[in-house]
Structure formats: structure tokens, C-alpha cells
Amino acid sequence: MPELPEVETVKNGLAPIVEGRRLFRVIQRRDKLRIPLPENFAERLQGRRVERIGRRAKYLLFHLDGPDILICHLGMSGRMTVTAAGDRGAPDIFGKHDHIILETDAHDLVTYNDPRRFGLMTLCPADGLDQHRLFCHMGPEPLGNEFNPGYLATCAENRRSPIKNFLLDQRVVAGLGNIYVCEALFEAGISPKKNAGDLTGDEAEKLVPVIRDVLGRAIRAGGSSLKDYAQIDGTLGYFQHQFRVYGRAGESCPTSGCGGEIIRIIQGGRSTFYCPACQD
DNA sequence: CAAAGCTCCTGACCGC
DNA sequence: TGCGGTCAGGAGCTTT
Numbered sequence: 119m120p121e122l123p124e125v126e127t128v129k130n131g132l133a134p135i136v137e138g139r140r141l142f143r144v145i146q147r148r149d150k151l152r153i154p155l156p157e158n159f160a161e162r163l164q165g166r167r168v169e170r171i172g173r174r175a176k177y178l179l180f181h182l183d184g185p186d187i188l189i190c191h192l193g194m195s196g197r198m199t200v201t202a203a204g205d206r207g208a209p210d211i212f213g214k215h216d217h218i219i220l221e222t223d224a225h226d227l228v229t230y231n232d233p234r235r236f237g238l239m240t241l242c243p244a245d246g247l248d249q250h251r252l253f254c255h256m257g258p259e260p261l262g263n264e265f266n267p268g269y270l271a272t273c274a275e276n277r278r279s280p281i282k283n284f285l286l287d288q289r290v291v292a293g294l295g296n297i298y299v300c301e302a303l304f305e306a307g308i309s310p311k312k313n314a315g316d317l318t319g320d321e322a323e324k325l326v327p328v329i330r331d332v333l334g335r336a337i338r339a340g341g342s343s344l345k346d347y348a349q350i351d352g353t354l355g356y357f358q359h360q361f362r363v364y365g366r367a368g369e370s371c372p373t374s375g376c377g378g379e380i381i382r383i384i385q386g387g388r389s390t391f392y393c394p395a396c397q398d
Numbered sequence: 399c400a401a402a403g404c405t406c407c408t409g410a411c412c413g414c
Numbered sequence: 415t416g417c418g419g420t421c422a423g424g425a426g427c428t429t430t
Contacts, residue, residue, distance in 0.1 A: 119423070152406060152424090176424080194423055195408080215408095234407045236424065252426080279401065288425065295424070386402080388423065 120192040121295040122260070123333055125176045127340030128198050131354035132228060135200055136168040136180070139222035147217050152193060152238045162186055162241060163220070175256060175292035179247070186241040189252065193236030198354050201227040256292040260329050265291055267322040274314040274322070281317060282310035283386045285329075294329070297364045298336070300391050302329045304363045309397045310383075310390045363391040371396060 144160040167183040180188035203225035218230040242250045258264035273290050285299045303310050306328045362372050367382035371393040378395025
């Protein structure tokens with residue numbers, strides 16, 4: 119599933135295709151994704167120039183020369199595919215789950231495909247992004263300066279939920295998903311079951327750089343993946359990571375000398391993978 | 399206000 | 415081979 123590093127990689131892959139380009143044509147093949155698409159969605163995008171593509175949390179932002187910003191979320195199963203102008207068949211053939219197609223004035227296609235439709239696209243006034251309902255309660259970026267041990271410790275005070283759930287709360291920090299929270303807690307040696315309110319200052323000091331490091335490594339891996347492989351099938355942002363605990367229930371703990379076994383538990387209805395021996 | 403529960407959706411997987 | 419049942423999962427919204 120696309121987590122923050124994948125979204126960053128998608129952003130970097132789309133930038134050279136769309137930045138500075140006008141949207142020559144926009145094809146909308148259904149009324150709604152996770153939420154309804156806005157009125158006149160395609161018409162409002164068509165003819166606009168993409169000034170810049172950005173990211174906030176796991177949202178892609180297409181900054182346009184018109185009144186709107188295009189907001190995209192890839193949800194669970196969303197993908198962006200680039201089809202170069204020279205590789206297009208005639209006529210265009212679209213897949214069952216190809217929902218939105220952006221054609222640039224260079225006639226490259228950017229296709230949004232999402233089988234489960236947990237993703238969304240919407241528009242928001244260019245000067246009102248921070249006031250938009252999706253963003254107005256959002257916490258700081260995990261890679262930004264505002265997310266630091268002091269902030270995290272203050273935020274965690276008196277909180278009664280497990281640290282795992284706490285870190286997934288987008289109001290606390292925006293863009294962390296299930297995989298990277300599991301990985302970061304493992305690398306920081308903190309139990310996912312620990313109450314957020316019981317987080318010590320030392321643990322906050324450890325956790326913040328670990329989160330940055332885990333995300334940073336994945337982004338760098340995505341960058342190299344993009345460079346090496348993105349041309350093959352045009353799909354952006356998916357690459358193989360070596361996760362230490364995620365998806366590894368039953369395997370032995372990768373910490374040398376630990377000897378524990380990674381287990382899977384459910385927290386807040388979601389899988390958590392961790393080593394009960396070295397995360398306490 | 400915080401925390402828990404609900405919801406959207408389909409592919410994958412399982413047992414018969 | 416096919417079919418019904420079950421499950422996962424991001425994150426905003428609703429309820430407690």
C-alpha cells in the first residue's frame with residue numbers, strides 16, 4: 119500500500135511529466151471514488167497548467183494556474199501510471215479500475231487506477247488548503263522541524279491509547295502509516311502496546327530520529343527504484359523494502375542476540391508486528 | 399476532549 | 415470449478 123515514501127516517489131515521478139504542462143484532456147470514468155468527485159471535475163482541470171506538484175502527508179497536491187488545487191489520495195490500492203505519448207495505442211484502452219486519466223499537452227497520460235477505491239480526488243481553492251476539512255486538523259509532517267521530541271512528548275501527555283494507535287493519528291503527526299509505525303517502534307525498541315502517556319523523554323528523543331530515518335531510507339530506496347525501474351511498466355512508487363518486522367510474524371527477531379520471535383497482534387482493528395522480547 | 403467504532407470497497411484466500 | 419464467507423486496511427466521520 120502506498121505510504122508516505124511511496125507517495126513521495128510518485129510525486130517525484132510525476133513531476134517531470136506534469137510540471138509546466140497544461141492538462142490537454144481529463145477523463146473521468148466514474149462519479150465517485152471514496153468520496154464523490156466535485157461538480158464539473160474534469161472541466162475545471164482541463165486547460166489548466168500544472169505549476170508544481172507537492173505532497174502533504176499522503177496527499178498529492180497539483181498546484182494549478184487556475185482557482186483550484188487538485189488533491190489526490192491513493193488510499194489502499196491506488197496507483198499512478200505514466201504512459202508516454204509514443205507508447206500510447208490508438209484508440210486508448212482503459213482498464214476496469216482506471217478511474218481518472220490526465221493527458222498533458224505533450225500527450226503523455228497519467229492514469230489513476232484504484233481497485234478498492236479507498237483513494238480520493240477533490241479540488242480546493244488555491245488559497246484555502248490549510249482551511250480545507252482534510253487538512254485543517256492535520257498534524258506536522260514527520261520529516262519537518264515541527265515534529266520533534268518536545269512536541270511528541272507534549273502531545274503524548276495524558277493520552278490513554280497505545281503508542282501504536284497514537285502515532286497513526288493524523289492529528290498528532292501526518293503521513294505515518296501502519297508499516298512505518300511498526301518499523302519505527304521496532305527500531306526504537308518501544309512496545310506498540312505502551313501507553314502514549316507513559317512515553318518517557320528519552321523514548322521521545324529516540325523515536326523522532328528513528329521515524330525520520332526509516333522514512334528517509336525508504337524515500338531514497340524509492341528514488342533509486344524510480345530511476346532504475348519506473349520506465350518498465352510506468353507504475354510509480356512501488357518498490358521492495360526490507361522490512362524488519364512488518365509481515366514477518368513467526369520469524370525470529372532480526373536483532374542479533376535477541377532470540378525472540380516476531381508476533382502479530384491486532385490494535386485498533388489493524389495488524390501490529392513486533393518483537394515482545396526486545397520491545398518493552 | 400479523547401477514544402472507540404463505523405464506513406467505504408474489492409481482491410485474495412479458504413472451506414465445501 | 416465455483417460459490418459463499420471472511421478479512422484487511424487509510425483515515426475521516428460518528429458515536430460514546
